[in-house]
Amino acid sequence: MTDSTHLARQVVTALVAAGVREVVLSPGSRNAPLSFALFDADRAGLLRLHTRLDERSAGFLALGMAKSSRRPAAVVCTSGTAVANLGPAVLEARHAGVRLVVVAADRPARLRGTSANQTTEQVGLLPGAHVVDLAAGAGAEVALAEALDPGAPWAPGPVHLNVQLDDPLTPTDRWTPEIAGLPDGGAGPARRRSGASVTIPRGPRTVVVAGDDAGPPARVLAEAGGWPLLAEPTSGSRTGANALRCYRLLLGTDLGERIERVVVSGHPTLSRPVSQLLARRDVEVWDLDGGASGFARPFPVDRTVPSAQVGAGLLDESWLAQWHAADADVARQLDRLLAAEDGLTPYEAAGAVARALPAAGLLFVGASNPIRDLDLMVPRYRVGDRRKVIANRGLAGIDGVLSSAIGAALGRPHGSRNLALMGDVTFLHEAGGLVLGPAEARPDLTVVVVNDDGGSIFAVLEQGAPEYADRFDRLFATPHGVDLAALCAATRTPHWAVSSLPELEHALAQPAGGIEVVEVVVRRDDRRDLDARIRALRPA
DSSP, rough: OOOHHHHHHHHHHHHHHOOOOEEEOOOOOOOOTHHHHHHHHHHHSOOOEEEOOOHOOOOOOOOHHHHHHHHHHHEEOOSSSSHTTHHHHHHHHHHTTOOOEEEEOOOOOGGGTTTTOOOOOTTOOOOOOOEEESSSSSSSSHHHHTOOOSSSSOOOSSSEEEEESSSSSSOOOOOOOOOOSOOOOOOOOOOOOOOOOEEOSSHHHHHEEBTTTHHHHHHHHHHHTTTEEEEEETTSBBSSTTBBBHHHHTEEEEETOOOEEEEEEEEEOHHHHHHHHHHHHEEEEOOOOOOTSSSSSSSOSSSEOEEEEEEESOOOOOHHHHHHHHHHHHHHHHHHHHTTTTSSHHHHHHHHHHHHTTOOOOOEEOHHHHHHHHHHHHOOOOOTTTOOOEEEOSSSOTTHHHHHHHHHHHHOOOSSSSEEEEEEEEHHTTTGGOOOOSSSSOOOOEEEEESSOOOOGGSSGGGSSSHHHHHIIIIIIIOOOOOOOHHHHHHHEEEEEEOOOOHHHHHHHOOSSSSEEEEOOOOSHHHHHHHHHTTOOOOO
16 A cells, blocks of 8 residues: 555544534545545445536535534545635635635645656645644644544634645555544534623623524523524524514614614624624623634723623513514514515515524525525514524635525535525636536535626625716626526526516415525615615604
């Protein structure tokens, strides 16, 4: 057995022992020993191997599987620029606390700093990842176990195994891996929480802000305190009686001005009104995560606590009741406003997708407008129905959303329905995610693409002001004119185009199976005006 073959098999054995069950491979020559070892492990039923042509798509596919399954997933690539293409997925994993393992083949150390083909300094090439430089020989097994230890200081988060592989690169035998006593390998919570629970007294007018991946504790706390729950769609907290639909519109009203204390959990990123609330000097902020994410908060924090319970004191039932009444009033106004619009709006498209998500269903949401539109349209889901709404909110980029959604669906095989919602620019940014080989696993996934022929998110920001109209399209909206049906046809992906709410609801009610794309054609020229009218809504 060659040294490279032995090292590759050690790596695969360590991955399986660490609980990795999903591995994505991008083909190459230098990573051939790893590829052969992974094939044998797949045949032995120890893991499931996926192959993708493009490393960026491969990285986000693995990321999506890790996010939805809460287990570590791995991506394997060859040397050189292949490793650099994994950078966006690694950065997202770092900021979202996802256990992504990058296994990158490298030339032997003696060739570094030379002009050897496809050789660069790969150690440190992926910022934010814990890196282990592996060479054949004594100590490799121990180094692997330490790097993949779920209790290590860098976990959860990305790990880069930089594997030095020397010629010859092909095995001389077939491997029959035997790994006894396989662990479950579940990643557990995305954020570390430790320490005794702290009691939060009743008294001040309080709201609970639940950002991305906050989880059920935020809902439980809000209900125990009788406090309004301002929960983002991907918080895992948008359930129960205290969750509000139109909270970001209400923060600009008298109710918002009367807030005295905020308990924040997860990673809130969607709403400027929420960011402004957390930055107010007259509001006391309690951080329920207690710094567990590994990053400092971008707003002042008065108390950091790992977990909390509500203490004794007078319950002001009128506080929550006022928020409920205002929320119901503004929601009715919003629905009437949207129904009166000429044609299907992006908000109505998001609402249709939210309603189509059944119990035990999965919804992966793209960045920019779609997740913000969804935020105003998600119904108050019932506790215990196990709907899972996730997104790449670590850095909130549009990179790899399609592959992440496919990976999330593959990583949650026992769900009832898989949906994805994204904009056209996000979809086009990674249309290569639709390139799957005939032998690759394909989940049932309905991808809803809201197509307004450009980046309408900028229309509602400062750049979309009328004084910049003469250069807005060229610099920000960037209309593309791409025929999405033809693009889907090139990869044999079923495609529907709809332009009305009944058509969209009909398409969502009749999934074709496998990966399909539902293109929702909407206007962009009225987006700024529509958003201004929505932001102006106030309770009567």
